[in-house]
Amino acid sequence: MKLSKNFVKDYIDIDVDIKTLAEDMTRVGNEYDSAEKLINATKLIIGEVLECEDHPDSDHLHVCKVDIGSEVLDIVCGAPNVRKGLKVILAQVGAELPGDFKIKKGSIRGKESNGMICSIAELGLESKFLTEADKEGIHELPADAPVGGDPIAFIGMDDEIADFELTANRGDLLSILGMAYELGAIYDKPVKEIDLKHNEIEEDVNDSFKVEVETENCNLFLAKKALNVTIKESPAFIKNRLIASGIRPINNVVDISNYVMLEVGQPLHFYDADRLGDKILVRMAKKDEKLTTLDNIERTLDEEDIVITNGIEAIGLAGVMGGLSTEVEEDTKNIIIEAAVFDGVKIRCTSKRIVRSEASNRFEKGLDPNRTYMAIERACTLLEKYADAKIAKGIVVYDNADKEAKKVDVAFEDINNLLGIVVPDDETLNVFRKLGFEYKVNGRTITVTVPTRRMDISIKEDLIEEVGRIYGVDNIEGKLPVLSTRTGKYDKTTREIRNKMIGLGLNETMSYILVNDKDADKFTTDSFETIKLLDPLTEERNTLRYSMIPSLLKIYEYNLDRTNRDVSIFEIGKGFGKVKDEYIEEQKLCALMSGKYYEGIGNTKNVDFYMIKGVAEELLDFLGYSGRYSFVNDKQLPKEFHPGQTALISVNNDIVGIIGKLHPNTAKEDVFVMEINLEKLLSKKVGKMKYKEFSKFPSIKKDVAFIVDKNLESAIIEKQIKKSAGNLLTNIEVFDVYTGEHVEEGKKSIAYSLTFSDSKKTLTDDEVTAIFNKVIADADKTLGAILRN
């Protein structure tokens, strides 16, 4: 809301600069965006063009002599409308114009120029506010403009504007009157009464005009009639105040409806009475009902829109925009003035769909029904004064509104307890007085009569807020609450997982959960439905991810595009899906690794399957799952993975995640990923960390190499060895895998290092050899494994 200082001064005597005013308003909760003069220019003066000759070296420049009272200046001017005898706005040497434009003494094609004759645009006014004449050239001041005087004051644009970003509950401040009350509370000044006086003629509007309302979404509808209006340009003060408030002046009648809206906060609508007919009927629109609005666009309505009709067809979209058929035009003589209150929610929905306007904004925030009466009378006053209107007697009323002021009780102690300080009683009462609230004190209770303009106040906490606001929140000293001593809880496990992954050398990312629907069901074989947004911002992000891999893959691709080829990243986040009509949301851990893992001269390690497997094992062991997990590939794998380099992670015989290389169709480079459903994993039983006695006796190591079928998995061989060896075998490790020369085609050599020990005694060579031989014999029998010499 743009506040014109000149405008508000009609209602309150204030004498502060706009910056101070804006700061003071901010302190009580009305934040400002900007506070400045309407025209931000210095050293402007009214001049009269005494002489105007064509510049000898130019086809459009003029060489002028301009009288500014104290002297006559030589000025070169390029405007087409500069001419002898014209009164102009002159920026003197040293003047600063908007856009950091400084006027210097200069010479233009050999002719001296000591200043600049200005157009309105050069003074910083937006082009939408310019008249046709002003768009063409320099501003022409009337003949009575005093030479040497202040041109901005003369044209009435010596105004200051503060632009406030108001909170959604303060609809009352969308009016000059509301602002006056707020300033009155800040500066302890009374608000002046609004002038509603006008004459009325014998003709009674009720004799010729009816209003019917058929919907509960309109609880107040008033109509008055103004006859014989003269449509013309508005007086300067109206135009300037509209401009200051950001509204483009049109003609006196349209301007008055906007002016009253700004002043009182109640949007009005003016109909051409002769085109409207004798009746207004307010109802909800019919489905697909058509209406051509003021902007000459045919709108298709629906049953949620409130519509104004003439009893036959729609003539206006209530609270949002009028219809074209009954618009006030140049030849309009008689006017029906509408002042009504429509349901804010309905207006909000309609305006969101059609167009948001100053009017709809006010309806949405709620209106004071007493102001509706005030506004329609105010419009009549101004129409009579500035449009020569005759006002018909009476007012057509449909009124179902509650116009009673609310009474709210609050105790002095309630205020002090909630604010946490002691506000002296008289200070509290002083706040209510300054706000213009009537009150009665009964014992320790104050009964406050809240004026209907303050629709935001209905409970005692609202009154406490007012006291806090006006008394000054800066006067409240902070303290720490007195609370029982306790320790707080937080999710340690997630943090430890994060730190573990970081320790393993991965960069933590923060990715978007929204992905493209084409990616949302990938990287998994789980059955679920993807969850799509009803109204996405972009197609790229229209669906919630299930797997986190698409999110991390996007990050990987982003980096690859920037030639960051070594990417080892991870993230803990959520995956979403719909299963059996239920939304599920699960915490997941995802890692993606590609490129070099570490590097040094002759010491470079690229990420491969065993690297990501190592990361998975590190994490699982760290979380206490040693001995409880395995990697399996005998189940169906997601098709986005390399079929031969992918494994599911099974913990306590339940699949909790996946590791593997991405399929070349998914990622061109070698990319390895891991995804673990943390909720599933962390629900599994873990081994407690507990000290286990280790053997004090020496252990014996023996190596063995087998020639086996190439596709025989090591895990199967290991399992067999363990089975044969019994519990004296305490460790088994693969130390070599070889295919090639000396090994038959279709076979491989795989070598194990076996560690034997007994916690009770020193093992003898004979004992170990016996076990070792059994291992070899069993491997041959069960797996066809041949001992390699």
Added chain:
Amino acid sequence: MKEQIAKIKESAICEIENAKTLQELNDVRVKYSGKKGELTAVLKGMKDLTAEERPVIGALVNEVRDALENKIKECEEVLKEQALNEKLEKEKIDITLPSVKIKRGSKHPINRVIEEIEDIFVSMGYDVVDGPELETDEYCFERLNLPKGHPARDMQDSFYVDPEHLLRTQTSAVQARVMMANEEKSPIRVICPGKTYRRDDDATHSHQFGQVEGLVIDKNISLADLKGTLEVFVRKMLGENSKLRFRPSYFPFTEPSYEVNVSCFKCGGKGCNICKQTGWIEILGSGMVHPNVLKMNGYDPDKYTGFAFGTGLDRLAMFKYGITDIRYLYTNDVRFLNQFDRKDVD
């Protein structure tokens, strides 16, 4: 005979001292003390001596042999050390060559900030709680005093997935969850950090962003308590010299409501590009829990009061680490991520 022995000793010692390598030294040992060595030969010749001479000469030979052995050992050690030093010298490498780059991970700045906030509040007895990101309209809005059609919903244009479910626009949704989950309706002290989403995406807004919500409900909780708590929080987070400024504002779930500004950490309040010349940075929304919210979630507003606050994690992370563009937080360029690879300065 004695003379011969003395001569042998003399020449042996000389040769020992001249030995340049362990091999030469060993040759000397063999030459004198070996089976066919000169000293051994003397012993062998003792059979020609008289009974009186034999023990004397025998003792003398032994004495000389021991002396030679000792001398050999002595030289051997010197030579060994020399050999080792030579070996080490050969093994010398260029220590200025680059190291093996052991991969160092990094913690995302938003999570750094979350952990820091958690630590501050956990130490004050707050629990850290979590809530769903795919929330119901009921918890995200209705139970927070934002009925359908409420104009304040416009400030939080949302991503709905069906008419009743949306990506939460604010971590405040967790307020209602915590109150409803508390069956005894006992005092509450929680914070909830997490991701939030709004239909808004430009240079200064990300459609996904981080927030942390705080909620305290107890008997006699006042606005002064809120101020004091936020002062502790902000000073721990942004520096002990930070000043706070409360400005009345409006949130449907608190009454009264306040926006909290912090003196600009960069210019200290003088005005700079970070604070847009105002000296202040808007970082928190806060207020006293609205009695309707207490009531709707089962708490008696005549018995209990409370405060709530919320702040944006992205901005805090940007301030704390001087990050200039909010998009960096979500594009995850590894050159960005790699910069968050160490402990924070205490």
